[in-house]
Amino acid sequence: MSVTIIRNGRVIDPANKRDDVGDVFIAKGKIAEMSDVKDQKSEEIDAKGLIVAPGLIDIHVHLREPGQGHKETIASGARAAAAGGFTTIVCMPNTSPAADNPATIAWIKDRAAETACVNVLPTGAISKNIAGEELAPIGSLANAGVVAITDDGHCIQNHELMRRAVEYARMVGLPLLDHCQDSNLVGNGVVNEGYWSTLLGLPGWPAAGEEAIVMRNILLAELCDHHIHCQHISAAGSVRLIREARKRGVKISGEVCPHHIALTDEAIQNFDTNCKMNPPLRTRADVDEILQGIADGTLSILCSDHAPHAGFEKEVEFDQAPFGIVGLETELGLFIDLLVHKHRTIDIARLIGMYTVEPAKLLKLDAGTLSVGAPADITLIDPKLEWTVRKDQFQSASRNSPFEGWKLRGHAVRTIVGGKTVWKLS
Numbered sequence: 001m002s003v004t005i006i007r008n009g010r011v012i013d014p015a016n017k018r019d020d021v022g023d024v025f026i027a028k029g030k031i032a033e034m035s036d037v038k039d040q041k042s043e044e045i046d047a048k049g050l051i052v053a054p055g056l057i058d059i060h061v062h063l064r065e066p067g068q069g070h071k072e073t074i075a076s077g078a079r080a081a082a083a084g085g086f087t088t089i090v091c092m093p094n095t096s097p098a099a100d101n102p103a104t105i106a107w108i109k110d111r112a113a114e115t116a117c118v119n120v121l122p123t124g125a126i127s128k129n130i131a132g133e134e135l136a137p138i139g140s141l142a143n144a145g146v147v148a149i150t151d152d153g154h155c156i157q158n159h160e161l162m163r164r165a166v167e168y169a170r171m172v173g174l175p176l177l178d179h180c181q182d183s184n185l186v187g188n189g190v191v192n193e194g195y196w197s198t199l200l201g202l203p204g205w206p207a208a209g210e211e212a213i214v215m216r217n218i219l220l221a222e223l224c225d226h227h228i229h230c231q232h233i234s235a236a237g238s239v240r241l242i243r244e245a246r247k248r249g250v251k252i253s254g255e256v257c258p259h260h261i262a263l264t265d266e267a268i269q270n271f272d273t274n275c276k277m278n279p280p281l282r283t284r285a286d287v288d289e290i291l292q293g294i295a296d297g298t299l300s301i302l303c304s305d306h307a308p309h310a311g312f313e314k315e316v317e318f319d320q321a322p323f324g325i326v327g328l329e330t331e332l333g334l335f336i337d338l339l340v341h342k343h344r345t346i347d348i349a350r351l352i353g354m355y356t357v358e359p360a361k362l363l364k365l366d367a368g369t370l371s372v373g374a375p376a377d378i379t380l381i382d383p384k385l386e387w388t389v390r391k392d393q394f395q396s397a398s399r400n401s402p403f404e405g406w407k408l409r410g411h412a413v414r415t416i417v418g419g420k421t422v423w424k425l426s
């Protein structure tokens, strides 16, 4: 029997409201009690000065298999996750073919079981081929084991179709995640509509294009009495809408990606395509409202929107380049550095909660806690470790990051999945 004891770390387990210096015991791949490991031969890990957290969960990741393995494979994406401190990642269905049917979900699960060093949980599409015209077989997707449905990358424009999707999701007990983008308002917009889009002559993507769909989702969550989670919130108005609705008890929530607080649309002035994301970088006022939303609990989940693209795909004119950046290996450092050290928006315990108990609750996962009997998925974190982002050291198969050379404080030092160390800082 393999037994491991993690000694003398600051154990932060928000699900159990635990925050103290102590030991964590692992036996048979699960979190154990001291009595379970007594008098047994054990491996010891010294965690003095480190945080011992439940394995972090990223609920918004694009792995490019099936179809675009040159950008990322399930194996390389999982290695990037482990190096970022993540033990569980939730992958989006906009693959090729789209994950809108049980066969593709089965393929992804098999591939993950064979090749991934962390837990990979697939989502299914809401609509067939993510085209927004006809619903995907949501019941069969639930049976195939998806943890949620989303059309991420696209957004269903027909509110009646979306209403039916929410009703089906409720019926089969699936969470619904939505990429909030009104196609008519956004048109061919590629950057935030405002000063910089005007100055640079690039088509604008107005904040109202996100806010209109956030409002739609609030109305449908109320109408159907089912939870809707709004992905990658970028605009101040979206935060205000979600805050007001949550106060009234509406089942609505939102997530934040690091680039939407680390950068503003000023970053696009050199036409760097690594600053092109969807939704786009916005203004200082938007960043400030998002920080406020994180501080007061309006926005409850942190994630990356890890979106790998090959160099040749990004090295084209700004409006031709694909949207998105890689994020798994920089998000924890960026969030600790910005939210805990620089802006003091939240403390490290809340940050860990936003990466563990909150996503686990949303997606009803058996993860995100150090409760006895839970899978021994654990992340050791040095919250003060100073490091410099170097793209050439990424485990990801892609390099599209705007954070090259950034000096950050905070890094995972060891990632443990099911009791086994899958990555260690060397």
Ligand SMILES: [Zn+2]
Pocket: 152, 153, 154, 179, 231, 232, 278, 279
């Ligand atoms: Zn998206």
